[in-house]
Amino acid sequence: MEPQIMAGWIGGLAGLAGAVVGAGGALLGGWLQHRQQRQTAVAERMEGYARAAEENVLNHLLQLHRSLHDTLRRWDVRGDNLEWRSGQSEHLREIELTSHLLPGEELRSRIKEIVTSIYADGSEQDELTKVARMVGISQEGIDLLAAQLRGEPLPPRSAAFIAWRDRS
Numbered sequence: 001m002e003p004q005i006m007a008g009w010i011g012g013l014a015g016l017a018g019a020v021v022g023a024g025g026a027l028l029g030g031w032l033q034h035r036q037q038r039q040t041a042v043a044e045r046m047e048g049y050a051r052a053a054e055e056n057v058l059n060h061l062l063q064l065h066r067s068l069h070d071t072l073r074r075w076d077v078r079g080d081n082l083e084w085r086s087g088q089s090e091h092l093r094e095i096e097l098t099s100h101l102l103p104g105e106e107l108r109s110r111i112k113e114i115v116t117s118i119y120a121d122g123s124e125q126d127e128l129t130k131v132a133r134m135v136g137i138s139q140e141g142i143d144l145l146a147a148q149l150r151g152e153p154l155p156p157r158s159a160a161f162i163a164w165r166d167r168s
Contacts, residue, residue: 051149053101056094057111058145064091064118065138071131088134092118095141107148110157114141117165133164 067088092115099111117137140161147155157165 047103049101050103053098054103054145054149056098057102058142058149060091060094060098061138061141061145064088064095065135065142067091068131068135068138072128072135088118104148106154107144110144110154111141113165114138114144114161117161120165133167136160137164 095111096115099108099115102108102111114137118134140158143155143158147153
């Protein structure tokens with residue numbers, strides 16, 4: 001074979017090998033990019049769920065807090081104002097169910113502790129004291145979730161909350 005023809009074949013084969021390597025690299029790069037985008041999309045979706053759960057729990061804590069606070073303002077001095085309990089149950093159930101989607105074990109356990117403390121009977125207390133205790137406990141949850149939504153570290157349990165929790 002003549003040297004010119006041989007050089008043409010060598011150049012052609014080198015070009016073909018380069019094209020195959022380039023195509024393989026492009027396919028591998030496309031696959032890696034798709035995989036990374038899928039992982040990013042899943043992470044973003046989970047962050048969205050967590051954010052929505054945080055906002056939902058905070059919203060129900062705010063509604064519960066307002067409802068209990070309004071109960072205190074309208075309290076019947078004779079003490080037969082027991083219908084306040086019916087409004088709290090819906091908010092507490094929603095908080096309990098949604099809290100499973102909250103990010104971070106510490107946040108979930110603290111919200112569970114708050115809900116448990118609100119549910120606690122406190123049978124030694126009169127009804128007015130129970131409502132006042134629940135207002136304070138719900139404020140603890142509001143402060144906790146507000147810090148989470150702002151991206152701040154979770155605040156420590158307040159001394160008042162620890163006292164309410166331990167009394168119930």
